[in-house]
Amino acid sequence: MRWWPARGARGRVLAVTAVLTAALLLLHRWVPNSGWGLGSLLETFLPWLGLVPVLLLMSALLRRSPAVLPVLLLPAAAWAYQYGGPLLPSAADGHDLLVVQHNVSDENTDPAGTARALMDAGADLIALEELVPPALEVYERTLAAGYPHHAVRGTVGLWSRHPLEGVRPVDIRPPGITGPWDRGLRAVARTPRGKVAVHVAHLPSVRLGPGGLAAARRDESARLLGRALDAEPYERVILLGDLNSTVDDRGLAPLTSRLGAARRGVAFSFPAALPVVRIDQIMARSATVGRIRTLAATGSDHLPVAAGIRLE
Structure with a gap:
């Protein structure tokens, strides 16, 4: 009995996860906050979604799903758009x-x-x-x-x-x-x-x-x-x-x-x-x-x- 998805299904799971992660990074304001406060909870730890494309990449390589690799660029690009700027090196800040x-x-x-x-x-x-x-x-x-x-x-x-x-x-x-x-x-x-x-x-x-x-x-x-x-x-x-x-x-x-x-x-x-x-x-x-x-x-x-x- 097979306890894990077939290779094609695994690729689809990775692709869907990648798209959802990119969507959460870019559209986190759409996550409702009433009741459970899920919107604020997500936004508190939003930078850590950057780990998801790394884990997806490792999974794709280990499970030999190369076709999904281009899709993994979506969450990586979304994370870089949100948080790449603060990580860039800068000249010494002049300050008062x-x-x-x-x-x-x-x-x-x-x-x-x-x-x-x-x-x-x-x-x-x-x-x-x-x-x-x-x-x-x-x-x-x-x-x-x-x-x-x-x-x-x-x-x-x-x-x-x-x-x-x-x-x-x-x-x-x-x-x-x-x-x-x-x-x-x-x-x-x-x-x-x-x-x-x-x-x-x-x-x-x-x-x-x-x-x-x-x-x-x-x-x-x-x-x-x-x-x-x-x-x-x-x-x-x-x-x-x-x-x-x-x-x-x-x-x-x-x-x-x-x-x-x-x-x-x-x-x-x-x-x-x-x-x-x-x-x-x-x-x-x-x-x-x-x-x-x-x-x-x-x-x-x-x-x-x-x-x-x-x-x-």
């Missing part, structure tokens, strides 16, 4: 500001070491999330030498080499969350190139369970943050934060429709032990975010990310 974004983790056992590692990056701005006492005092004390200006609201903070003004919290608390929950702040940095509004945010986490991807609170928080960005009087805006999503995820559309993300670099930042997604983001308006990269691991379950920003 170097920024670092890091969720330091409320369970970090070495806040002093984390702070020193972030200082070594030489950034102009450092945004931190999950700041809790007594670690907060350690960050403030350690970063003070290089960053004389800082602001903290709730569990998010911003450290700057340049003076800060207009500091205030940003209410991004979605309905249903009670108790203390301050995870957004806004400040204006007085840089040598002029004033820039800097927002730091930590959007709610998502959960994957039997009912699919639970992201309603994160999505609502993103909408609230989008409204705050619309109300921002300064044209130049930088957003730094743990947004608990990738820039492909439609859940961040209220932000990605208003701000530009990095044009180069992949920089998977989570989980630190084996990064598979970048949920730590650097975005900007009236400014260009250069190549984004990860920094060395700290005591957090996230990796820090850094990028140069050229102001317009």
